Amino acid sequence: MREVYRDRWLVVVDKPSGLPTQAGRDGRPGVFERLRAQEAYVGLHHRLDTPASGLVLLSLDRAANQNLSKAFKQHTIERTYTVWVLGRPGEGSWREDLDGKVAITHFETVTPGRISRLTVRLETGRTHQIRRHAQGAGHPVIGDRRHGGAAGTLHPRLALHAWRLRLKHPVTGDDLLVEAPIPSELDRL
Numbered sequence: 800m801r802e803v804y805r806d807r808w809l810v811v812v813d814k815p816s817g818l819p820t821q822a823g824r825d826g827r828p829g830v831f832e833r834l835r836a837q838e839a840y841v842g843l844h845h846r847l848d849t850p851a852s853g854l855v856l857l858s859l860d861r862a863a864n865q866n867l868s869k870a871f872k873q874h875t876i877e878r879t880y881t882v883w884v885l886g887r888p889g890e891g892s893w894r895e896d897l898d899g900k901v902a903i904t905h906f907e908t909v910t911p912g913r914i915s916r917l918t919v920r921l922e923t924g925r926t927h928q929i930r931r932h933a934q935g936a937g938h939p940v941i942g943d944r945r946h947g948g949a950a951g952t953l954h955p956r957l958a959l960h961a962w963r964l965r966l967k968h969p970v971t972g973d974d975l976l977v978e979a980p981i982p983s984e985l986d987r988l
């Protein structure tokens with residue numbers, strides 16, 4: 800994992816595919832545990848699926864927590880992903896409740912083809928939201944072994960990367976934009 804932003808209140812890391820955000824049942828340490836071993840305090844505010852790569856935002860000072868929590872609840876933190884899916888979904892929004900809660904995913908096709916590259920922005924944040932919405936729309940994410948069916952076998956890893964976070968800094972109020980480049984193994988898709 801690589802830090803792409805740090806100040807006294809926040810850290811944003813570029814999580815590689817295969818590293819959990821937080822330790823699971825197997826006890827393997829994730830981003831949260833690795834940072835907690837180095838810092839006096841670490842707050843975890845959102846998660847990224849283990850097979851996905853990209854940006855994860857954590858707090859380093861409790862003073863940031865209330866505003867970060869509020870921003871996630873009010874959906875004012877813009878999270879943008881690059882995703883490769885089977886087929887040509889075009890552009891629009893997927894609005895399908897997940898686990899009894901409203902879930903909204905906005906998408907735009909960047910490169911159409913048998914496998915299309917999408918830019919995706921989450922309005923809400925539900926477990927496996929992008930993966931489940933894409934599958935439900937008939938455009939499963941490439942490399943998704945849980946929800947992708949046959950598309951799960953087309954690439955050795957999940958073709959989903961969280962590449963941009965845009966937010967108001969929870970303490971200073973400044974606009975904050977953090978980006979992480981697309982990993983080479985996905986860019987070749």
